[in-house]
Amino acid sequence: MSDSQPNVQRFIDALPHACDLGLQAEPGCGGGVARMSMPYDPKIVGDPRSGVIHGGAVSALMDTCSGAAVLSHPDYVGATATLDLRIDYMRPATPGQTIHARAECYHVTRSVAFVRVTAHDDLSDPPVASGHGAFTMTHGAKS
């Protein structure tokens, strides 16, 4: 599996909202897997009393990471868009810590890509959130 971290970083750099959140590609990308991180930032806080970041920011990270996983799938060409995304929130993210997401595009058909994604902070178990989604898929020559 070639590491396509630079490709994932280019994907992030092209998305204004991903840049706004400060997303960074992490090592271990490629073959339908993408990894990225989101630094803690006071502007994404959802509960000012506890300093816990807003679930929406975690959703944005997981959605971006899932899209990057589809892009890194060997059969992918063209464009992708989210069809649906379900996110389960297991616990609040610890204030001050970076969130890491890992998404895996585990199955593709001619028109749909299926993705699993998890997000964690310094503590990897249990994760902060886990999700799965379906994405539109433009296939390569193989199909």
Add this chain to the structure above:
Amino acid sequence: MSRPAPEPVHVVKQRRDSALQALVSGIPYLNHLGIRFERRGDELTALLPFSEKLIGNPLLPALHGGVTAAFLETTATIELAWTQLWAEIESGELDPVTLDPESLPRMPKTIDFTIDYLRTGLPRDAYARARIVRSGRRYASVQVEAWQDNRNKLFAQATGHFLMPQSRDG
């Protein structure tokens, strides 16, 4: 004993608007995205004014799916908190003038949230309304619809489950 005169309308509006303002303005992430709420009686409509930083796909260009998710989730949690706050300020239990982050209701916690992306989010303002399908003592189920130019052409809808705060301290 004569019945007290009804409150002047501007007093009622002022009370409700300041309660809503206190609820929304304390959340940094809402301010960052630029999300606002409009109120008619107890009905809320969420507004997401377009801005360049909300773009996900610069080629189309389209709203970022994560922004759409955040917008709909926020609409759901504010609707739940607002429904609780409304009862408390209308009964006189809470004085909206003294509301600060410490006296506001705790925000509901999201258990799960599922978003259907029905159309590309266009680079223009978006609107959303949430409907509380069921709200018990511990759990609530909420549906959200979001649209842009045309109320009948939703660009996203969502359903989510929430854990309701048990007390101000909880």
